[in-house]
Amino acid sequence: MSFMFLKTFSNFKAFKNYKMTKYLFLVLFFCRAFTQNSDLERLSYNKILPYGFEEEVLEVLKHYPELKDTYIKFKFKKLPDAIMQTQPTLLSLVFRKKNNRKYIVYINIIPSADALLEEFPKNAIQGILAHELAHICYYMKRSNLQLISDFIRYPINCPFKKQFERNTDIIAIEHGLGKKLKEAWQYTGYDAKLPDVFKAKKRFYYLSPLEIEEKMKELSQNHP
Numbered sequence: 001m002s003f004m005f006l007k008t009f010s011n012f013k014a015f016k017n018y019k020m021t022k023y024l025f026l027v028l029f030f031c032r033a034f035t036q037n038s039d040l041e042r043l044s045y046n047k048i049l050p051y052g053f054e055e056e057v058l059e060v061l062k063h064y065p066e067l068k069d070t071y072i073k074f075k076f077k078k079l080p081d082a083i084m085q086t087q088p089t090l091l092s093l094v095f096r097k098k099n100n101r102k103y104i105v106y107i108n109i110i111p112s113a114d115a116l117l118e119e120f121p122k123n124a125i126q127g128i129l130a131h132e133l134a135h136i137c138y139y140m141k142r143s144n145l146q147l148i149s150d151f152i153r154y155p156i157n158c159p160f161k162k163q164f165e166r167n168t169d170i171i172a173i174e175h176g177l178g179k180k181l182k183e184a185w186q187y188t189g190y191d192a193k194l195p196d197v198f199k200a201k202k203r204f205y206y207l208s209p210l211e212i213e214e215k216m217k218e219l220s221q222n223h224p
Contacts, residue, residue: 040058042068043061043062044061045068045069046069046070046071046072047061047071047074048072048073048075050075050076052118053107053125056126057074057129060126060130061133063177064136064137066137067133070101070136070140071102071103072102072103072104072105073104074104074105075104075106075107076106076107076108076109077107077108079106079111082108083107083108083117083188084105084106084108084128084132085105085106085108086103086104086106086139087151088103088104088139089101089102089103093148097144098139098140098141098147099140105129105132105133111194111198112195112198114193115192115193115194123179123180123184124180124183124186124187124188126177126180126184127177127180127181127182127183127185128188130175130177130180130181130184131168131172131184131206133172134169134172134175135168137171138167138171150164162205166205166207169181169185169207169212173215173216178212178215178219179216182209182216185202185206185207185208185212186209188202189202189203189206189208190203
């Protein structure tokens, strides 16, 4: 009799522990899901994400906390000689202060007849996005008149354009995106099926994969 009682009691404890474990697992699961949803809502706040590339954008936005409240619209557009291009909206450039501007990131999903953006490696896409969001970080520090001056000089002053783009690369590296940027420039400057003229411009105006690697080592030494 006592043996049966002990066995029943043992089974009851095991069943109770199983139920407790099950409930605990469900609680942890829903907490994690809630946290993930909260993170997505936080990252996507004031952002209009591009269909099909939401994951890449959100992953890069994690590295730019200063952009959490900034209005950024990602819009598909055919660009003559670029994969992506970032600029403030005309109205916000004229009528808004620098800390309250709106920005547009244009995305060319067909950079060439033989190269579709959706076929690019994911890290390469994120590296290009890292560069574009770095532009916004720079724009946010410039007054409206300074930005207008930059935009006038950019297409006509080759040394200025080169330094402008290379400084933007450095901003992306400083935000922990050097590896993705390196893969992006390796792919678009050397490996992708893009026009040779485009690849040559990419190699000339932007940091090379080797320079990115050196900059990453420099930053790691200064901030161990």
